[in-house]
Amino acid sequence: xxxxxxxxxxxxxxxxxxxxxxxxxxxxxxxxxxxxxxxxxxxxxxxxxxxxxxxxxxxxxxxxxxxxxxxxxxxxxxxxxxxxxxxxxxxxxxxxxxxxxxxxxxxxxxxxxxxxxxxxxxxxxxxxxxxxxxxxxxxxxxxxxxxxxxxxxxxxxxxxxxxxxxxxxxxxxxxxxxxxxxxxxxxxxxxxxxxxxxxxxxxxxxxxxxxxxxxxxxxxxxxxxxxxxxxxxxxxxxxxxxxxxxxxxxxxxxxxxxxxxxxxxxxxxxxxxxxxxxxxxxxxxxxxxxxxxxxxxxxxxxxx
Amino acid sequence: xxxxxxxxxxxxxxxxxxxxxxxxxxxxxxxxxxxxxxxxxxxxxxxxxxxxxxxxxxxxxxxxxxxxxxxxxxxxxxxxxxxxxxxxxxxxxxxxxxxxxxxxxxxxxxxxxxxxxxxxxxxxxxxxxxxxxxxxxxxxxxxxxxxxxxxxxxxxxxxxxxxxxxxxxxxxxxxxxxxxxxxxxxxxxxxxxxxxxxxxxxxxxxxxxxxxxxxxxxxxxxxxxxxxxxxxxxxxxxxxxxxxxxxxxxxxxxxxxxxxxxxxxxxxxxxxxxxxxxxxxxxxxxxxxxxxxxxxxxxxxxxxxxxxxxxxxxxxxxxxxxxxxxxxxxxxxxxxxxxxxxxxxxxxxxxxxxxxxxxxx
Numbered sequence: 001x002x003x004x005x006x007x008x009x010x011x012x013x014x015x016x017x018x019x020x021x022x023x024x025x026x027x028x029x030x031x032x033x034x035x036x037x038x039x040x041x042x043x044x045x046x047x048x049x050x051x052x053x054x055x056x057x058x059x060x061x062x063x064x065x066x067x068x069x070x071x072x073x074x075x076x077x078x079x080x081x082x083x084x085x086x087x088x089x090x091x092x093x094x095x096x097x098x099x100x101x102x103x104x105x106x107x108x109x110x111x112x113x114x115x116x117x118x119x120x121x122x123x124x125x126x127x128x129x130x131x132x133x134x135x136x137x138x139x140x141x142x143x144x145x146x147x148x149x150x151x152x153x154x155x156x157x158x159x160x161x162x163x164x165x166x167x168x169x170x171x172x173x174x175x176x177x178x179x180x181x182x183x184x185x186x187x188x189x190x191x192x193x194x195x196x197x198x199x200x201x202x203x204x205x206x207x208x209x210x211x212x213x214x215x216x217x218x219x220x221x222x223x224x225x226x227x228x229x230x231x232x233x234x235x236x237x238x239x240x241x242x243x244x245x246x247x248x249x250x251x252x253x254x255x256x257x258x259x260x261x262x263x264x265x266x267x268x269x270x271x272x273x274x275x276x277x278x279x280x281x282x283x284x285x286x287x288x289x290x291x292x293x294x295x296x297x298x299x300x301x302x303x304x
Numbered sequence: 305x306x307x308x309x310x311x312x313x314x315x316x317x318x319x320x321x322x323x324x325x326x327x328x329x330x331x332x333x334x335x336x337x338x339x340x341x342x343x344x345x346x347x348x349x350x351x352x353x354x355x356x357x358x359x360x361x362x363x364x365x366x367x368x369x370x371x372x373x374x375x376x377x378x379x380x381x382x383x384x385x386x387x388x389x390x391x392x393x394x395x396x397x398x399x400x401x402x403x404x405x406x407x408x409x410x411x412x413x414x415x416x417x418x419x420x421x422x423x424x425x426x427x428x429x430x431x432x433x434x435x436x437x438x439x440x441x442x443x444x445x446x447x448x449x450x451x452x453x454x455x456x457x458x459x460x461x462x463x464x465x466x467x468x469x470x471x472x473x474x475x476x477x478x479x480x481x482x483x484x485x486x487x488x489x490x491x492x493x494x495x496x497x498x499x500x501x502x503x504x505x506x507x508x509x510x511x512x513x514x515x516x517x518x519x520x521x522x523x524x525x526x527x528x529x530x531x532x533x534x535x536x537x538x539x540x541x542x543x544x545x546x547x548x549x550x551x552x553x554x555x556x557x558x559x560x561x562x563x564x565x566x567x568x569x570x571x572x573x574x575x576x577x578x579x580x581x582x583x584x585x586x587x588x589x590x591x592x593x594x595x596x597x598x599x600x601x602x603x604x605x606x607x608x609x610x611x612x613x614x615x616x617x618x619x620x621x622x623x624x625x626x627x628x629x630x631x632x633x634x635x636x637x638x639x640x641x642x643x644x645x646x647x648x649x650x651x652x653x654x655x656x657x658x659x660x661x662x663x664x665x
Contacts, residue, residue: 101551103475130554140545143662144567154553157563193662204549211553 047074047245048114048214050095050132055109056274057090057099064090066274068109070264072215077237077246079256079283082266082298087275088249091266092217095247096132097125113214130158133213137220139200141192141207148188150203151175154211170210177243178206179236198229205236209244216240218248222255234259253299257287265295330382337375337395344371368399415640422630422637433600438630441638443601444616447516448645451595451612452585454520454605455527460577462524463531470532471539472561489529497525498590505594514596516605519612522590527580534576538569571661578653582646588614613642 050072057065065087072078072095080088093099094107097118111118118128141150151171155162171188175181180202184195192203201221208216218237222230230252237259240246250256256263264280279286279295290296333339345367352358352366372395380388432439470482501522505513542565550560566573596609597619617638624631 096552098548098551101548126554126556128554129552133554134548134552136545136549136552138545140543140549142546142549142564142568144564144570153550153563154555157550157553157555157559207549208552 047243048131049074050215050245050247051110051112051115052091052095053110053112055091055094055107055111057087057094058106058108059090059102060104063274065094065266066276068277070277070280072245072247073262074245075241075243076261077241077248077259078262078264079260080247080249080264080266081251081253081256082275082278083268084251085271085275086266086268088266089219090275092219092247092249093134095215095217096134097128098134100125130154130211131213132215132217133208133211135201135204135208135216135218135221138224139197139204141195141200141203143191143193145192146189147184147192147195147203150192151206151210153207158211171206174206174210175203177209177240178202179232179239180206196229198225198232201225201229201233202236205233205240209240213244215245215247218246220249220251223251230255253287253301257283263287265290265292265298267294267298331387332379332382332391336378337391337398340375340378340395341367341371344368344374368402372396372399412643415636415643418633418636419640420637422633422635423640427634427637431599431601435599436625438627439599441611441613441616441634441641443598444611444613444638445641446601446603447595447610448585448612448614448642450603450605451516451519451523451591451610452581454517455523455584456577456581458520458524459527459531459580463528463577463580464535464573466528466532467535467539468561468565471536472557472565486529486532489525490533492525494522494526494587495589495593498522498593500525501590501594514594514609515607516595516602516610518594519591519610520605522594523584523587526587526590527584530580530583531577534580535569535573538572538576539565541572542568568662571657571659574656574660575653578649578656582649582653585646585649586614586642588618591615592618613638613645617642 052068052070052072055065055068056063068091080092082088090099095111099105099107107119109119113128113131117123118132141147142153145153148171149156151174152167155167155170172181172185175184180199183199184190184203192200195203201224205216205221222233225233234255237246237248241261248256248260250259260283262280263283263286265278265286266275267278268275279290279292281291286295287299290299345363348363348367348370349358352363372392375395376388376392379391383391426438427440427442428445429442430440431443432441433443466482466486470479470486474482498519501518504521505515505518546564546568547560550564551557555563591612592615595612595615597615598609598611602608602610617635620631620635620638
């Protein structure tokens with residue numbers, strides 16, 4: 001199947017293939033076939049790389065994260081694990097310039113999206129966030145909007161006058177991509193807050209993918225969900241990486257080992273000290289033969 | 305010989321969810337609090353009658369105190385100490401509520417009783433122009449609505465935008481200063497607002513000028529801080545995660561506010577505006593200074609004096625003319641109309657709130 005083959009296909013060849021796949025796509029086709037080309041309305045492609053160099057993060061005078069160097073690779077899921085307060089979420093939020101929304105927060109160091117520094121002078125944080133989307137810990141659909149409007153929110157906010165038919169197509173693709181379409185297609189005009197927690201979180205993922213970002217950041221997306229909903233989201237993450245670069249913060253180590261390709265372990269020496277990156281590597285290596293003693297203690301549950 | 309201390313169940317005093325900790329374990333009938341209250345009133349009435357200085361107010365106040373003591377004693381004897389305390393406090397709270405409500409009920413009762421006499425078709429459809437000892441308040445009702453509407457048109461945008469500034473943008477000393485001045489503004493006596501508006505217009509248009517819009521301006525001075533305060537409270541409870549969700553979609557700040565924050569807060573904002581309007585609609589002093597007194601209809605706030613209900617009531621009472629009672633009736637009818645308008649505003653506020661409120665988690 002077209003959709004399956006695209007999984008391992010990167011680089012310039014991917015585009016024509018994907019276009020072809022898209023043209024053949026029938027609206028009634030099985031979900032597995034439509035998702036990978038369809039999410040966010042963009043053809044399957046090589047997503048972009050995020051690279052952090054010597055990133056230091058502060059809340060006022062408090063040094064929260066120290067000297068992080070890491071690469072978040074395209075079309076892979078990178079899990080950020082570590083004990084509470086070690087700066088995983090802070091680091092994640094610095095990757096799409098959400099960190100600076102906290103009063104007094106500041107950033108030192110470079111973060112580059114395919115070589116372009118997102119903190120360079122003249123870079124518009126709003127533009128950065130259009131390329132690097134985010135899903136939050138608590139499902140947070142807009143309470144004043146219907147399911148449809150929630151998914152279309154990014155389009156409604158940011159682009160002027162999109163034809164209704166295009167919007168319909170994006171909403172359907174995003175909801176299919178988030179495995180939510182079949183559950184909500186008959187009640188798109190109902191408020192998003194009427195869905196269950198797991199459905200709401202998938203709605204938020206659909207909302208984030210509807211604006212076709214390059215990178216998806218997820219901040220503990222399953223911590224407010226039950227195991228069944230969690231599994232659904234994890235499966236979805238596996239699908240989404242065909243389209244996006246994904247970084248996910250999680251406290252759940254099974255989740256990191258199940259859902260991610262690369263794991264980064266953060267830790268802090270003691271509370272009040274800045275958190276730092278201890279080790280990053282392929283997930284199976286981090287969980288089976290980590291290089292650092294600290295990492296081994298953490299993943300084996302002897303600590304933290 | 306004493307048995308050794310053990311921790312078997314037998315050593316624990318018998319406990320049951322049914323038994324009360326002390327007392328006889330009974331319970332009072334459901335009418336007990338009312339019975340105690342009525343009994344206490346009768347008792348106080350009897351005592352006062354015996355002493356020869358019976359008054360209803362005194363009977364109610366002493367009756368409430370006696371009722372608290374009586375219900376405590378009664379419950380203590382039958383139900384035990386904990387229930388007795390609960391009943392005494394409940395009675396005290398109910399009494400406090402009753403005392404707080406009494407003036408309101410009494411006021412409504414009095415205004416309705418006296419106001420109904422002056423309410424008739426003419427009251428709403430004629431002015432007092434060229435009428436001796438008669439006429440209606442149509443010009444005052446229209447004036448009140450126009451003056452208040454203009455005040456709202458001035459105050460609502462300023463107030464809501466100021467609240468948005470204070471909640472979404474403001475930081476540091478400027479924000480703190482603004483909060484302080486808004487608090488100060490809330491405390492401005494209304495006559496000062498009237499004099500301010502008068503002095504302001506006098507600068508440009510010369511002394512002795514009185515216009516409807518001057519009244520609106522004076523009322524705005526009173527209304528703006530109320531709108532700011534209520535809008536700020538409502539914006540504060542819009543959860544931050546909704547703003548962040550919008551930011552993460554690559555939305556500029558102003559659009560986050562317009563598309564997410566304001567719609568989420570809409571019901572609360574409307575309620576706040578309605579209540580602020582209700583608060584200023586009955587102002588008298590500033591309007592006496594700024595809009596003046598007039599007998600005829602004026603619908604142009606930018607030209608000439610304009611009557612309003614509060615000043616109308618004041619004037620009918622102050623200078624009743626030849627047919628005193630008719631004038632007094634009209635004053636009360638004006639007061640009743642004013643209260644009715646305020647009530648309608650409140651009902652609208654509630655309906656809007658129910659219709660548009662958003663579940664905020």
